[in-house]
Structures are given as C-alpha cells and as structure tokens.
Amino acid sequence: MTIGAAAANTFPSLERALKHHFGYDQFRLGQRQVIEEVLKNRDVLVVMPTGGGKSLCYQLPALLKIGLTVVVSPLIALMQDQVDSLRDNGIAATFLNSTLKLEEVRSREAALRAGRIKLLYVAPERLVSPGFLQLLRDLSQTLGIAAFAIDEAHCVSEWGHDFRPEYRQLSTVRRTFPQVPILALTATATERVRQDILQQLWLNDPLLHVSSFNRHNLFYEVRPKQRQSYLELLKQVRETDGAGIIYCLSRKRVDELAARLQQDGIATLPYHAGLSDVDRAENQRRFIRDDVRLMVATLAFGMGINKPDVRFVIHYDIPRNLESYYQESGRSGRDGEPAHCTLFYSYADVATVEYLIGQKPDEQEQRIARQQLRQMIDYAESTVCRRRIQLGYFGEILPEPCGHCDNCLSPPPIEDWTIEAQKFLSCVARCRERFGAGHIIDVLRGAKKQRLLELKHNELSTYGIGKDRSVDEWRLLSRSLLHQGLLEETTDGYPVLKLNAGSWQVLRKQISVQIAIPERLQQVVEVTPPEDSLEVVQLLERLRSLRKRLADEQAVPPYVVFAESALRQMAQQRPQTPDAFARISGVGSRKLEQYGQVFTEEIRRFCQENDLPEDSASTSSFAPATRKRQSLGDTHLQTLALHHEGLSVPDIIERRQLRYSTVISHFERLLLNGHEVDLDRLVSPERQSAIRAAIAAVDSPSATAIRNHLGLIYDYPEIRLVLASLTQSGKEAATQSH
Known part of the structure; x- marks a missing residue:
C-alpha cells in the first residue's frame, strides 16, 4: 500500500500534514524517522517514553495511507480518550469495545465498511476473535488495511512489568495478514523485553527505535517517611498548581488518605479495585475532566490515564520495582511542562512489599520480585543522581549527573x-x-x-x-x-x-x-517551577475556565480542547487575531476553526480590562518597579478582610477553598495597590531581609534572578510578595543603598 495520491499532492511535506491535522510546527526527536518507515510499510518497534509522542507515529501515517489503521489498546478509557482527541481534530476515528450496545456496534461496523473511518481502536481479545478477524478480511479486500498498531506492547512480554496473557495471541494478526505492517509501541522496555516483543509479534526486519528514557521536565526526589510526612504531602499538594496522583500500596491506605485530604479541603477522589466498576469509571472521569484535582490510587489506576497535565505524582508507599516507578511517576508532565515526582520511603513499607511478594505461588517469581524490590531500595537509599539510576536500569548511560533531582541539587560529600x-x-x-x-x-x-x-x-x-x-x-x-x-x-x-x-x-x-557519603537520607529539597508574571497567571486561569466550559459542553476532557502548554503559550503571547492564534503550538486547521474566535475574544476582553497590549513579548520580563496598579475584584477584598481578621494563609485557603497560588496572587495584587497587608505575617522579617539583599545584588530584579541568587531554600511566592511590597512603597532606592 502506498501514500494516497491526493494526500501526497495536498501535503508536499510531512511538516505541513503535521500542522494541518495536529497543529504542531515540528516533529519531536525520532518521530519523523519512524513515520517515514511506517509509510514505507516496514515493521517498527518504538520504545519512546511517556509524553514522547508515540501515538503520532501511527496516527499521522494513518491519515496519509490508503485503508484502515487498526490500533490495539488494552484499556477502554484509553481508547475513549484517544478517539475523543482525534475527533476534536476532525479525524475520523472510532472504537469497538464492550461498553457499546449491539446497535452501536452495527452502526460503527457499517461506517467501517463504508470507508468513513481511518483509525479503529480495539482490545486485544476482540482483535483475535473469529468474527472480528472475518470483518477485517472483508475490509482488507474492499478498502485495505494500512497497518496494525500494538500500543502498550510491553504487555506481550512475561518479562515486562505489566504482562497480559491475551497479548500473546496477537501473533495471529501476522499469520492472518502477513503483508500488513505492524507497529509495536511502548514507553518502557528493557533489552530483554524488546527482544521478546520482536519474537512474540513476529516482526519482520523491523526498525527498532529506542528514544532516550530521560524525561528532562521531571524532578525526582526521595523523602524519609516519618510521622509528619502527611503534613509534608499536604503542603506539597497545596503549593503545587494543577492535577496530581498519589499512589499507595493498599486499598485501606488509599481510602484513609483520600478521606484525610478531603477533610483538609482538597478536592480528592479514591481509586482502587475494591470500588465498583461504575464508581471507578466515574472517579476517573471526574479526575480527567478537572472536576477534582487529586486522585489517590493503587496501581489499579494505571495505563488508562491519558491526562497530559498532571503536575505531580507522589508515591506515599515504595513501588515494587524501578520499571513500575518509572512508568507511574512518568504519568506526570506528559505535556512536557515541569512536573514533580516524590517518593516517601520507609523500612515499614519495604516489609509490606516483602509480605506481598511472599504470597506469590511461584518461587522463581518471588526471587525476581525480591531482586527488583532490592533495586528499588537501592534507588531510594542512593546518594547518586536519581535519573542516572533509572536510565541505567533500561541500559542507557547518562554521562553527567542530571542536575534535576534531590541528590544532584543537594549532593552529599x-x-x-x-x-x-x-x-x-x-x-x-x-x-x-x-x-x-x-x-x-x-x-x-x-x-x-x-x-x-x-x-x-x-x-x-x-x-x-x-x-x-x-x-x-x-x-x-x-x-x-x-x-x-x-x-x-x-x-x-x-x-x-x-x-x-x-x-x-x-x-x-x-x-x-x-x-x-550520605547523612542518611538527604534534607528535602523544594523545587518550584519558574514563575510567570501576574498577568500570565490570571489570564491562564481564565483560559482554563473557558477550556473547562467548552470541554463539559462536549463531554470530553479539557486537554482534548487544548493542552496545558498551548494555554500557557496563549497567556504569554495573548494572540487576538486568527493569524496570531494559528501560530500557537497545537492549533491546527480544525482547532482554529472550532475554537479560534472564542479564545481570542476572551484574550481580547482580558487585555482591555487590564490595559495590556496584544503581544506580551516586550513586557513579559519587566521589572517590578514598572508594573501598573491594577483594579481589584471582590475576591481580592474578601481575602484582605480575612487577613485583617487575623487568619493565616492556610486558614484563608481552607475558608475560601482556593489554591495557595491564588491566595498569594491576591496578596501580591493587594500590595501593589497599596492596601494594608502585614507582610511580616506572610514572610518572616529575616527572610525579607535576605530577599532585599538579593534584590540589591542582582542585575535584573526578576523573581527568577533573585531566587537563583538566594538558592532553593527560598520560594517564588515569598520573593514576589517582597517585590510587590517594594514596588508599591517606592523603596527600591533604599534597598539598593542597603
């Protein structure tokens, strides 16, 4: 099968096809090579980390080739998310699974026979069933089958961390359709697992593409699990914007932790195998659609989580092996934005895992599991670069320490x-x-x-x-x-x-x-992503609200409308024309037509209300002294009133059910407008003095420069509050002479 003539004429380059269908200007590392080989009908095994763009490796070729592309996916939720995203981009995709009624199945099969579908998602069990294989034979004769894409291909190997026996049957596809190319895709696979995949799926002279396992945007840390660890966890949740996942070993721990977080005012839901199918599906739906921001879960909350904007993953108990930890922590930051991965470690949890391993009936499985647990303990107790250990597990050498984990930022002697x-x-x-x-x-x-x-x-x-x-x-x-x-x-x-x-x-x-040489376990290192200006933060919140409303109207997750990275780019660049909006990464032809007007109107309103220019490029890094006083809303004054009543920031957060970053932005705005705020209650006088000294020492008084000068023990919020106080009172000159 060849690339369709019409497609070839319409898209003289793969980059133009990429922009038209998906809104991206360029391919990620490795994608183009894989897509070119797929278009040549070559078998391919793609090992690419979570967030690396595996799906595009079969989705774009499916649009450029004649015939139907069949995608094997292990979970219903994963199928639904992929299909929703494709349809929102104007791409003809559907799925067949057990959630559909008979008349729905027949309707979708009719659409397949009529050639109206380009991508079909199915479970492995359905793919190898006699009735479905006959449907595929019919389609092969009339329309053609472009390719089979086997997602989560590590499930085919008994050496993988999530072996599924039904995947072993997929060699039937090669026997039945020997001329149709097969793409096998996975985020995690050791050398042993890769060879098993090649053998089990009967791949013929395949391209083996193994991307780096290095997720540069993830920060890794290990914290000792102590009596006060829940308070540490609660602080991290409150001070980190966006969605998060907390993993626990047992259902009981999940229920207890979820209930405690709910009592502390955090919108949280539990997820584990003890819940009914209906409750699990509903809790997952609410999390994916941003109705709640936190999920506390056992490992049952696994591969079906196609939510790109998870900002943190916390393991409250030790994982069973490094491969699982890499996979689970990697569910954060799929959009490429900064994310935080925390592991709480204690010997008591190790004993729990050892007990669970002892319940395995096979002695060989027990031996392997104990060795994997010891590797996980070595990771938790290690004093060397965390990322180097992870990559080494997959056979990849990191020549230099990553500089983005707790051991690198706070190295022992x-x-x-x-x-x-x-x-x-x-x-x-x-x-x-x-x-x-x-x-x-x-x-x-x-x-x-x-x-x-x-x-x-x-x-x-x-x-x-x-x-x-x-x-x-x-x-x-x-x-x-x-x-x-x-x-x-x-x-x-x-x-x-x-x-x-x-x-x-x-x-x-x-x-x-x-x-x-460790002091035992290193001191906790707090890492905060680079700060945005106040205007970017405020516009980003409005765009998120708009995205949520549009997503709810269509009954899809918010990230189907736009990824978090696209919203942030909009907030930073403030596009108000169709041409400017089309330059946002992730805005293709369909997205521009569907959402361009409503988003640019929202951005225009925000700019008019705040007297801002269209393009923020010239003002995005302005010094605090040049910032304008901006009007206050009722929400700011409510925060001020509670402050005057003597409530602390945590109290205000709990009373008003707001995020930490929102309350801090309120105080920043109040200070800039000259309202009476007791800064000493927000930032200790000693830390204020250190921040003022840093302001005097740096060339440009931006929060980033100040924090780089001070070190990681100072947070962006306290720096911004001191900057706002100095800006309002005109004390920069006094600070400079200090």
Whole structure:
C-alpha cells in the first residue's frame, strides 16, 4: 500500500500534514524517522517514553495511507480518550469495545465498511476473535488495511512489568495478514523485553527505535517517611498548581488518605479495585475532566490515564520495582511542562512489599520480585543522581549527573574509596563471580557463617580485610559500583555480582572510585517551577475556565480542547487575531476553526480590562518597579478582610477553598495597590531581609534572578510578595543603598 495520491499532492511535506491535522510546527526527536518507515510499510518497534509522542507515529501515517489503521489498546478509557482527541481534530476515528450496545456496534461496523473511518481502536481479545478477524478480511479486500498498531506492547512480554496473557495471541494478526505492517509501541522496555516483543509479534526486519528514557521536565526526589510526612504531602499538594496522583500500596491506605485530604479541603477522589466498576469509571472521569484535582490510587489506576497535565505524582508507599516507578511517576508532565515526582520511603513499607511478594505461588517469581524490590531500595537509599539510576536500569548511560533531582541539587560529600573498591572487586574475583553482595561483604568482614566456612572462603586472601568498614558502608560501595557501571549483577532472580571492563580498570589502578557519603537520607529539597508574571497567571486561569466550559459542553476532557502548554503559550503571547492564534503550538486547521474566535475574544476582553497590549513579548520580563496598579475584584477584598481578621494563609485557603497560588496572587495584587497587608505575617522579617539583599545584588530584579541568587531554600511566592511590597512603597532606592 502506498501514500494516497491526493494526500501526497495536498501535503508536499510531512511538516505541513503535521500542522494541518495536529497543529504542531515540528516533529519531536525520532518521530519523523519512524513515520517515514511506517509509510514505507516496514515493521517498527518504538520504545519512546511517556509524553514522547508515540501515538503520532501511527496516527499521522494513518491519515496519509490508503485503508484502515487498526490500533490495539488494552484499556477502554484509553481508547475513549484517544478517539475523543482525534475527533476534536476532525479525524475520523472510532472504537469497538464492550461498553457499546449491539446497535452501536452495527452502526460503527457499517461506517467501517463504508470507508468513513481511518483509525479503529480495539482490545486485544476482540482483535483475535473469529468474527472480528472475518470483518477485517472483508475490509482488507474492499478498502485495505494500512497497518496494525500494538500500543502498550510491553504487555506481550512475561518479562515486562505489566504482562497480559491475551497479548500473546496477537501473533495471529501476522499469520492472518502477513503483508500488513505492524507497529509495536511502548514507553518502557528493557533489552530483554524488546527482544521478546520482536519474537512474540513476529516482526519482520523491523526498525527498532529506542528514544532516550530521560524525561528532562521531571524532578525526582526521595523523602524519609516519618510521622509528619502527611503534613509534608499536604503542603506539597497545596503549593503545587494543577492535577496530581498519589499512589499507595493498599486499598485501606488509599481510602484513609483520600478521606484525610478531603477533610483538609482538597478536592480528592479514591481509586482502587475494591470500588465498583461504575464508581471507578466515574472517579476517573471526574479526575480527567478537572472536576477534582487529586486522585489517590493503587496501581489499579494505571495505563488508562491519558491526562497530559498532571503536575505531580507522589508515591506515599515504595513501588515494587524501578520499571513500575518509572512508568507511574512518568504519568506526570506528559505535556512536557515541569512536573514533580516524590517518593516517601520507609523500612515499614519495604516489609509490606516483602509480605506481598511472599504470597506469590511461584518461587522463581518471588526471587525476581525480591531482586527488583532490592533495586528499588537501592534507588531510594542512593546518594547518586536519581535519573542516572533509572536510565541505567533500561541500559542507557547518562554521562553527567542530571542536575534535576534531590541528590544532584543537594549532593552529599564525596570521598575517595578506590582502595575499598579494589578490596571489594578483588573479593568478587576470588569468589569466582558466583555470589551476591551479601556473601562478598561477609567474606570481607571475616564472618564465621556456616555456609562461608563450608566453601572455605575463610581461607581466601580477602577474608577479613574489610573489618574496618560496617555492613552499611560496604553495601553503599556495592550500590555505587553498580550505579557507576563499574560492576554488574545478574537479573534472573539470583543477584550474582560480575566483573566488567570497568572493574578491571579499578583493579589495575587506571581509574579511581569516588563515593557520595550520605547523612542518611538527604534534607528535602523544594523545587518550584519558574514563575510567570501576574498577568500570565490570571489570564491562564481564565483560559482554563473557558477550556473547562467548552470541554463539559462536549463531554470530553479539557486537554482534548487544548493542552496545558498551548494555554500557557496563549497567556504569554495573548494572540487576538486568527493569524496570531494559528501560530500557537497545537492549533491546527480544525482547532482554529472550532475554537479560534472564542479564545481570542476572551484574550481580547482580558487585555482591555487590564490595559495590556496584544503581544506580551516586550513586557513579559519587566521589572517590578514598572508594573501598573491594577483594579481589584471582590475576591481580592474578601481575602484582605480575612487577613485583617487575623487568619493565616492556610486558614484563608481552607475558608475560601482556593489554591495557595491564588491566595498569594491576591496578596501580591493587594500590595501593589497599596492596601494594608502585614507582610511580616506572610514572610518572616529575616527572610525579607535576605530577599532585599538579593534584590540589591542582582542585575535584573526578576523573581527568577533573585531566587537563583538566594538558592532553593527560598520560594517564588515569598520573593514576589517582597517585590510587590517594594514596588508599591517606592523603596527600591533604599534597598539598593542597603
């Protein structure tokens, strides 16, 4: 099958087709190469991280090729979201699944036979059923089948983190339609899983495209789980705009945490397998459509979450393995905007997971699960770059620390442990690379365990040479050697240490070994994304409200109308003409026709109310002293009244059911308009002094420059409040001379 002649004439370049159908000006890294191979009818395995643009790799070719593209998707909710998004872009797509009545199925099958559908989404069970295969044979003869796209392809492998037996049957597709190309797509797959996918799906001479697993926009941190951890969690939820997901191990923990958050005024819903199908579907629908901003869930809340604007994911309990953690935390920031991933870690949770592993009936499964849990513990306790550990798990080397995790931003002291590393690696060699870290440490420390004595390892030259170091110190070294690629470990459930080329370089004194020494678990690092101006924040809220209203009218999630990144670009650029609006990323021909007028009118009204120009480019980074006094609404005065009554910011948030950022913006506006606000109650005098000193020290008094000067222990809200106070009172000159 070839690209349709009409399509080829209409779209002389893939970029023009991309802009017309999806509103994007350019492809993401790797997309174009994959799409070109798909258009050549080549089998492809695409391993691309969440948010990397996998769906486009089959959606755009489906529009440019003759015939029907069949997409295999494991979850009903995922099908619905994909189809809603495609239809909103004017693309003929539908799904067939168990939620449809018989007459709906017949109607959609009639549309398929009439050639009115370009993309069809089905579950794997339906695809391999005899009746459906016959329908596809008929369509193949009359209209043609362009391709099969197997989404979440890691489900085909028993080595994947979410194996589903029904995926094993998909090789039937290749046997039945040997000439139709197959695209297999997944966000996470180790080398072993990739090879299993290729084999199980019978892919023929495929292109294997593996993108980097590095999600640059995600910040990773681990916090010790203590008695006060709930208050830390509540603070993070209140101070982070946007939607969030909190994962827990048990249904009981989900219900308890969701109820407590609801009591504290957070719009929250639970999700777990103990709820009815109806309740789960309704809770997920309300979360996806922004009726609530927080979901507390077990792992049952999984692959069906196609919500791009999740701003944070919190694991309140330790995940079972690194692959699951990467997948679950990766549900934040799918739109490419900054997002925060927090893991609360305690030994008590480790014991819970070990108990659950013990319930597995198969001993081999237990061994593999315990090894995976130990890798997760190593991640939580590690002092090296978090991202380096994650990428290393998938076989990707990160040459430099990421600079965007807690260990990178607050690194522990570094010590030279080359001699200790040589002792450790020498002991691995003396034990003939047949044992795990525990046994090696026992030999080094001169243990008298029966198994060690039976093996006569007490006679080795390395026996007892490491008595000067504790078990924890040797474990720290073992983890560090693995994470630095200076040692390897088998992954079959029996974690045996193996030497590699790097090991021998250490033993031959060709390279040194530097180890980060923890204080135990590092101090929590607060990270706040770069601040927007007040006008951008306010317009963004209005555009979100408009998007929500339009989405509700169409019974679709808000992100189907526009992604969060598109709204932010609108708020920053303030387009008021069709041409300007069309330049927004994500605005294609259909979106421009459908939404252009209503959004530009809303932006125009906002600009008129606030005496703002059309394009904010010249004013987006203005200094505080040039900012205009702006009119106040009743909502600002309500906040001021509560402040005068003596209520704190948390009290006002709870009383008015507002977000932290909204209340701070109220105080910023009140200060700029000269109202009496007790700044000392909002920002301590000591921190005010430090901020004023930073203002005097930086070249440009923007909040970003000030915070970079102060460091991460200062937040943008307190900086903005001090700036607003100085702007209103005209004290910049006094501050400069301070």
